[in-house]
Amino acid sequence: MNPMSEKKLEKLLRQAPSGGDLDRAVQGVIARAERDGLIDVAYATVDSPFGTLLVARTERGVVRLALPKHRGDQRSEEEVLEDLARFVSPRVLESPTRLDEERRQLDDYFEGKRDHFEVPVDWKLTPPGFRNRALHAVARIPYGETRTYGEIAQQAGNPRAFRAAGTACGRNPIPLIVPCHRVVQTGGGIGNYGGGPEMKWALLDLEGAI
Amino acid sequence: MDEHGSDVLGFLVASVGPHDAEDCFQETFIAALRAYPRVEHARNLRSWLLTIAHRKAIDHHRARGRRAVPAGSPEEVAGGKPSSNSRPDTIVGGGDPELWTAVSGLPPKQRSAVVLRFATDMSYAGIARALDCSEDAARRSVHEGLQKLRGEFA
Numbered sequence: 304m305n306p307m308s309e310k311k312l313e314k315l316l317r318q319a320p321s322g323g324d325l326d327r328a329v330q331g332v333i334a335r336a337e338r339d340g341l342i343d344v345a346y347a348t349v350d351s352p353f354g355t356l357l358v359a360r361t362e363r364g365v366v367r368l369a370l371p372k373h374r375g376d377q378r379s380e381e382e383v384l385e386d387l388a389r390f391v392s393p394r395v396l397e398s399p400t401r402l403d404e405e406r407r408q409l410d411d412y413f414e415g416k417r418d419h420f421e422v423p424v425d426w427k428l429t430p431p432g433f434r435n436r437a438l439h440a441v442a443r444i445p446y447g448e449t450r451t452y453g454e455i456a457q458q459a460g461n462p463r464a465f466r467a468a469g470t471a472c473g474r475n476p477i478p479l480i481v482p483c484h485r486v487v488q489t490g491g492g493i494g495n496y497g498g499g500p501e502m503k504w505a506l507l508d509l510e511g512a513i
Numbered sequence: 514m515d516e517h518g519s520d521v522l523g524f525l526v527a528s529v530g531p532h533d534a535e536d537c538f539q540e541t542f543i544a545a546l547r548a549y550p551r552v553e554h555a556r557n558l559r560s561w562l563l564t565i566a567h568r569k570a571i572d573h574h575r576a577r578g579r580r581a582v583p584a585g586s587p588e589e590v591a592g593g594k595p596s597s598n599s600r601p602d603t604i605v606g607g608g609d610p611e612l613w614t615a616v617s618g619l620p621p622k623q624r625s626a627v628v629l630r631f632a633t634d635m636s637y638a639g640i641a642r643a644l645d646c647s648e649d650a651a652r653r654s655v656h657e658g659l660q661k662l663r664g665e666f667a
Binding site: 309312313315316317318319320321322323324325327328329331332335336339341342393394396 | 514518527531535
């Protein structure tokens, strides 16, 4: 038999064999990574009345909750995952079952059936200091109540630092669970919110706070 | 895994066949996850993953060579190219099964180079990174692999 022409051979080689189920292969990796303890950050998406949320946890607790993107300058889902890989651990894998409890509690919350979250929190993405103290104060605001930025600043140990309290809320890595939507302006204004002011109104309305 | 999974799987399907590709895929990514904390911003994640996949494919072929050989295929005992009827799985759809059997019989470096070049559509620079060799050596491996295939497969 004559050797085939180079062109024809290359053409045949480009028709790579198909087969192998990528989804199944990926699921296999995730299952084994879970068994072998190779996942440092597990994440899942959660449907909400406001859009799709992303929630991520480490073995210590919820480390990040990303609200639906509503402004151009917000982090996209991809960027949120990149941040997790960079600042927590590169071993980030989607694993909905690891977040069953968080997803269930979020569903209940949006349906008005839950007035507090019972999930551990990992504060890794909040640097120690004023911001950390401010967000701990936010975490203690009860369902259906509000506080002003000034009050949060005071509880964090610096009554005049209401702007810094606003910044701490703005950079809250775990909104909803650390309820920064309950922090409002002194004069009665609603203030900013990562998910947009409409979402902040809607959440306070849901909780019967306004 | 989302970004490079299909490249890695495509490479492995072409290297070891579709059934074993999934096992090798798992081995590749588990090895990558184990190594990951030590890898400082892997400069080229795709090449790095394909390097691991390349090694897993070699391990796989070596293990298959050691496994009990069905009677009547002495060439496998001698470490020669596997005959098509001893392949543990058949390739479904796309491509020519006999050609891919011939590809799987190439020496490891040539096999990976040829698969990366054509099935994964990679540049010589990328192949060089994945196989940890110079670009010239990558070019040579592809060329030698093609020569062998032209000779054996007509």
